[in-house]
Amino acid sequence: MLIVRAPATSANLGSGFDVFGVALDRPADVVRVEKAERTTIEVTGVGSRYIPEDPKRNTVGAVAEALSAPARIRIDKGVRPASGLGSSAASAAAAAVALNELYDRGRSREELVPVAAEGEAVVSGAAHADNVAPAILGGFTVVTEEGVTRVDADLSLVACLPDIVVSTRDARSVVPDRVALTDLVETVGHAATLVAGMARSDPDLVGRGMADGVVTPARADLIDGYDEVCAAARDAGATGATISGAGPTILAVCRSGTQRAVAVSMIEAFEERGVEAQAYRTGVGDGATIYR
Ligand SMILES: Nc1ncnc2c1ncn2[C@@H]1O[C@H](COP(=O)(O)OP(=O)(O)OP(=O)(O)O)[C@@H](O)[C@H]1O
Numbered sequence: 001m002l003i004v005r006a007p008a009t010s011a012n013l014g015s016g017f018d019v020f021g022v023a024l025d026r027p028a029d030v031v032r033v034e035k036a037e038r039t040t041i042e043v044t045g046v047g048s049r050y051i052p053e054d055p056k057r058n059t060v061g062a063v064a065e066a067l068s069a070p071a072r073i074r075i076d077k078g079v080r081p082a083s084g085l086g087s088s089a090a091s092a093a094a095a096a097v098a099l100n101e102l103y104d105r106g107r108s109r110e111e112l113v114p115v116a117a118e119g120e121a122v123v124s125g126a127a128h129a130d131n132v133a134p135a136i137l138g139g140f141t142v143v144t145e146e147g148v149t150r151v152d153a154d155l156s157l158v159a160c161l162p163d164i165v166v167s168t169r170d171a172r173s174v175v176p177d178r179v180a181l182t183d184l185v186e187t188v189g190h191a192a193t194l195v196a197g198m199a200r201s202d203p204d205l206v207g208r209g210m211a212d213g214v215v216t217p218a219r220a221d222l223i224d225g226y227d228e229v230c231a232a233a234r235d236a237g238a239t240g241a242t243i244s245g246a247g248p249t250i251l252a253v254c255r256s257g258t259q260r261a262v263a264v265s266m267i268e269a270f271e272e273r274g275v276e277a278q279a280y281r282t283g284v285g286d287g288a289t290i291y292r
Pocket residue numbers: 009011050051052057058059060075080081082083084085086087088089091092123124131166167168169244245246247
């Protein structure tokens with residue numbers, strides 16, 4: 001048997017829709033795999049009752065198929081599904097790394113990114129890799145058609161998860177399919193600022209670069225209290241806050257020493273709207289890790 005842990009991830013970071021992603025220290029999924037005649041899946045842990053065990057409907061089933069690696073797969077969920085924390089991607093990434101090792105397929109970590117993205121197509125209809133890339137490689141990642149670029153970064157983060165469910169499929173349906181040139185120019189500026197900030201582990205640049213006037217405003221209505229929670233995070237010392245992935249989690253970047261205050265303020269702002277929430281005090285983390 002092989003055991004692999006893969007982390008939660010936060011995609012988009014505002015200006016990098018379907019391109020940027022970052023691995024978080026926590027939470028994480030743990031996946032156990034054993035060779036078998038055919039693939040079977042068991043799911044336990046956070047939100048497991050909402051996750052199908054049918055290999056055709058679970059992200060790890062698509063990964064096993066793509067690697068021709070049938071297995072008994074047990075998933076212990078630490079990342080709540082439909083959270084905006086790359087729940088489906090964490091399982092897919094862990095399964096890709098585990099099955100590659102179990103069957104000695106010899107794929108590099110970079111080569112496993114499109115394999116794990118096959119799993120994402122099962123749940124959201126698109127094989128986007130912005131969650132699976134950081135879940136496999138760790139750090140901050142930039143995904144394009146040409147491949148993945150990885151940047152090491154060290155940042156203090158808060159991921160605040162309200163008791164609201166937003167499915168990626170629904171959140172994608174509200175994204176505009178055209179942008180004006182002025183919006184494009186502004187987005188390129190923000191995205192470039194964010195990448196420079198990641199390369200320098202500079203929370204001010206990253207926070208500034210998270211601004212986005214295209215996708216985020218269209219999705220903000222799906223999260224009750226979005227504006228208030230972002231404002232509370234900034235007032236408590238965050239340099240920026242935005243929707244994590246497709247939401248409803250809100251990701252905040254913290255100045256040194258402000259992480260606890262940011263977490264508390266975000267929870268309280270949700271509570272003022274009558275929404276329960278929990279906050280992960282986290283940072284930029286490693287990718288999938290194999291435990292034999
Ligand atoms: N192994 C899995 N883990 C979690 N969700 C899964 C898995 N396999 C299938 N799903 C389904 O995927 C959906 C959750 O994925 P979704 O992409 O909506 O959320 P997320 O991964 O938390 O968010 P995001 O991609 O925005 O960060 C649920 O409908 C769930 O049943």
